[in-house]
Amino acid sequence: MAEETGRGREVVLETDRLRLRPWRVDEAAIQREMWTQRDPRVPPHRRIDTDGHPTLAEFEDAIRANQPTSVGLLAVERKIVGDAIGYCGLVDSGHGAHEPELAFEFLRRVWGNGYATEASWAVLDWAITSGYERLWASVWDWNTASRRVLAKVGFIETDREEAPYGTNLVTTRTL
Ligand SMILES: CC(C)(COP(=O)(O)OP(=O)(O)OC[C@H]1O[C@@H](n2cnc3c(N)ncnc32)[C@H](O)[C@@H]1OP(=O)(O)O)[C@@H](O)C(=O)NCCC(=O)NCCS
Numbered sequence: 001m002a003e004e005t006g007r008g009r010e011v012v013l014e015t016d017r018l019r020l021r022p023w024r025v026d027e028a029a030i031q032r033e034m035w036t037q038r039d040p041r042v043p044p045h046r047r048i049d050t051d052g053h054p055t056l057a058e059f060e061d062a063i064r065a066n067q068p069t070s071v072g073l074l075a076v077e078r079k080i081v082g083d084a085i086g087y088c089g090l091v092d093s094g095h096g097a098h099e100p101e102l103a104f105e106f107l108r109r110v111w112g113n114g115y116a117t118e119a120s121w122a123v124l125d126w127a128i129t130s131g132y133e134r135l136w137a138s139v140w141d142w143n144t145a146s147r148r149v150l151a152k153v154g155f156i157e158t159d160r161e162e163a164p165y166g167t168n169l170v171t172t173r174t175l
Pocket of ligand 1 (some may be wrong): 104106111113114138143
């Protein structure tokens with residue numbers, strides 16, 4: 001269920017266990033922790049570098065810069081615990097404004113509980129009510145868990161691309 005709050009385009013989505021809403025500045029450490037946990041096969045520019053960048057302050061600045069109008073990547077909070085455990089949402093796919101890309105990432109300690117699947121369903125519902133026609137998702141061929149989540153919510157592989165850091169599977173879902 002999507003709810004427009006009083007802060008312009010700020011969106012809050014609810015599922016049985018989860019609340020998807022904008023990131024808060026004091027949650028920057030959660031974002032950085034996810035970066036530190038990334039698989040070594042993830043391209044270097046998406047991991048913490050040897051100098052420690054992005055730093056906590058840089059994550060904080062990015063959250064500040066995105067508020068209050070950024071509705072693309074929502075923090076996922078467990079309703080019972082009240083803690084942010086990852087993100088799920090829509091980003092630019094490069095295929096036009098009506099066909100964004102689904103993206104998600106969660107802290108390792110919560111993997112395997114169905115959270116990515118549950119959050120993705122909420123974002124799909126939101127995408128439908130927002131009038132989007134199709135979603136894209138690209139995933140490394142080695143990323144079994146992500147491929148499984150995408151399959152569970154109805155994405156179909158349409159292409160594969162050889163990229164500098166491996167084979168990227170291109171998947172789509174018609175809404
Ligand atoms: C991908 C990711 C978001 C999944 O989060 P999650 O909350 O654990 O996902 P879910 O519990 O909803 O579903 C995971 C599914 O993958 C399966 N899975 C997980 N690891 C697996 C593995 N190594 N081999 C086979 N299946 C695997 C699980 O069994 C589950 O499927 P099932 O419900 O049929 O049993 C999480 O692993 C993550 O944050 N990864 C790093 C970031 C990332 O890869 N993001 C996506 C980029 S495209």
